[in-house]
Amino acid sequence: xxxxxxxxxxxxxxxxxxxxxxxxxxxxxxxxxxxxxxxxxxxxxxxxxxxxxxxxxxxxxxxxxxxxxxxxxxxxxxxxxxxxxxxxxxxxxxxxxxxxxxxxxxxxxxxxxxxxxxxxxxxxxxxxxxxxxxxxxxxxxxxxxxxxxxxxxxxxxxxxxxxxxxxxxxxxxxxxxxxxxxxxxxxxxxxxxxxxxxxxxxxxxxxxxxxxxxxxxxxxxxxxxxxxxxxxxxxxxxxxxxxxxxxxxxxxxxxxxxxxxxxxxxxxxxxxxxxxxxxxxxxxxxxxxxxxxx
Amino acid sequence: xxxxxxxxxxxxxxxxxxxxxxxxxxxxxxxxxxxxxxxxxxxxxxxxxxxxxxxxxxxxxxxxxxxxxxxxxxxxxxxxxxxxxxxxxxxxxxxxxxxxxxxxxxxxxxxxxxxxxxxxxxxxxxxxxxxxxxxxxxxxxxxxxxxxxxxxxxxxxxxxxxxxxxxxxxxxxxxxxxxxxxxxxxxxxxxxxxxxxxxxxxxxxxxxxxxxxxxxxxxxxxxxxxxxx
Numbered sequence: 122x123x124x125x126x127x128x129x130x131x132x133x134x135x136x137x138x139x140x141x142x143x144x145x146x147x148x149x150x151x152x153x154x155x156x157x158x159x160x161x162x163x164x165x166x167x168x169x170x171x172x173x174x175x176x177x178x179x180x181x182x183x184x185x186x187x188x189x190x191x192x193x194x195x196x197x198x199x200x201x202x203x204x205x206x207x208x209x210x211x212x213x214x215x216x217x218x219x220x221x222x223x224x225x226x227x228x229x230x231x232x233x234x235x236x237x238x239x240x241x242x243x244x245x246x247x248x249x250x251x252x253x254x255x256x257x258x259x260x261x262x263x264x265x266x267x268x269x270x271x272x273x274x275x276x277x278x279x280x281x282x283x284x285x286x287x288x289x290x291x292x293x294x295x296x297x298x299x300x301x302x303x304x305x306x307x308x309x310x311x312x313x314x315x316x317x318x319x320x321x322x323x324x325x326x327x328x329x330x331x332x333x334x335x336x337x338x339x340x341x342x343x344x345x346x347x348x349x350x351x352x353x354x355x356x357x358x359x360x361x362x363x364x365x366x367x368x369x370x371x372x373x374x375x376x377x378x379x380x381x382x383x384x385x386x387x388x389x390x391x392x393x394x395x396x397x398x399x400x401x402x403x404x405x406x407x408x409x410x411x412x413x414x415x
Numbered sequence: 416x417x418x419x420x421x422x423x424x425x426x427x428x429x430x431x432x433x434x435x436x437x438x439x440x441x442x443x444x445x446x447x448x449x450x451x452x453x454x455x456x457x458x459x460x461x462x463x464x465x466x467x468x469x470x471x472x473x474x475x476x477x478x479x480x481x482x483x484x485x486x487x488x489x490x491x492x493x494x495x496x497x498x499x500x501x502x503x504x505x506x507x508x509x510x511x512x513x514x515x516x517x518x519x520x521x522x523x524x525x526x527x528x529x530x531x532x533x534x535x536x537x538x539x540x541x542x543x544x545x546x547x548x549x550x551x552x553x554x555x556x557x558x559x560x561x562x563x564x565x566x567x568x569x570x571x572x573x574x575x576x577x578x579x580x581x582x583x584x585x586x587x588x589x590x591x592x593x594x595x596x597x598x599x600x601x602x603x604x605x606x607x608x609x610x611x612x613x614x615x616x617x618x619x620x621x622x623x624x625x626x627x628x629x630x631x632x633x634x635x636x637x638x639x640x641x642x643x644x
Contacts, residue, residue: 274504281497286497287480290513
């Protein structure tokens, strides 16, 4: 779970942390990914790997729509957050009422023997960890490369000051849309992984607002717009929530604890946990694109 | 061009012609419409009526980044900057407007930083810069996009006399490189010696235009702006 939310947080961070647009609707992308691969598997036995690709395409399409709506209307700050929640809720309510997709009950993935093709491993859960690790490393590598590219510079520029970026010839609309689309597609991969891991999807487990909250708490606590922030954040938040559930009990209290922590960090240290270390280890944070020395 | 904000006429049929390779000064009291005119030319505002042409090409209705790609750059009155970048990274971002390769953009940025006298500060985070260095940086970012025309908004605001002299010299050097400058300015000490021509705005109208020496003698300008002894 730490790995999954580290991954999802990193995907979120790509779209939101680097461009400064706080999306609280990433559950919709995750849900679209989870549902697409699950439906294709149940109906046609399409391997979830291919399903994940199609899910990513669908989520990217929806991400583009969300982006066009929000960015064309010039939604900023709180209004952007509210709009993303609303759009994600539209998706969730649509799926609740979509009988062919199981409605509010959701879909159970039929259990078969362990196989990579079916993306199911029951005798041992270890393959899931390695798959997640690979996804996470792949994403981190891509982000690290991007930080030293034109895109990386432009995303940072947009986050810092949109008007200034625009005046320097940056098509801010295009780059914001790009960030949103890529982030949506990557989040959908995470959705498929989640579905295969728990073998069950329903609107309330993959599309609800609390799922978006899970996704974004990591980067917020760890440090938005940083490479390692989402990892650190997920590594802090997820165990705390797990322990709360185990020792105090009750669904809900875990969010109270994690929420308090998130608010606390956001108020006292907006740059996140990574910001704490930044002074001492500037190199590990990669907060902004690295300049090659010499 | 004309621009209204609600009932307020910010620009009332103002016309300007700026020649190539000149420093054109735009002066006037607060609220005269100088910054509004700026924002219209650079695409941040849409004028209600009017034409904006640059080298025979229409700029009206284009987005700011398209206008930048046509060779018109600007600086901001309230110094905007990419606060999470270093000086070199900020200027490199500007250079990427014409270049796709980071390496080339860095080289370009290095030469621009030399010009605006920030080469020794290239690794400093932008948020740690002094006011005058931020102005230099703003100019550097704009110049990195290889403009033919740069619009400078209140470049002298907040600077001391020594710094104003430095900036004056810098503007001359930039003009001598073949870049046209349209300078909105409050500080007479900067604009009078450096400008080739000056226009005066007052309540959204152009009340005078000409050489600095003539402007200083102009009756209506003295009434509206410079004041009498």
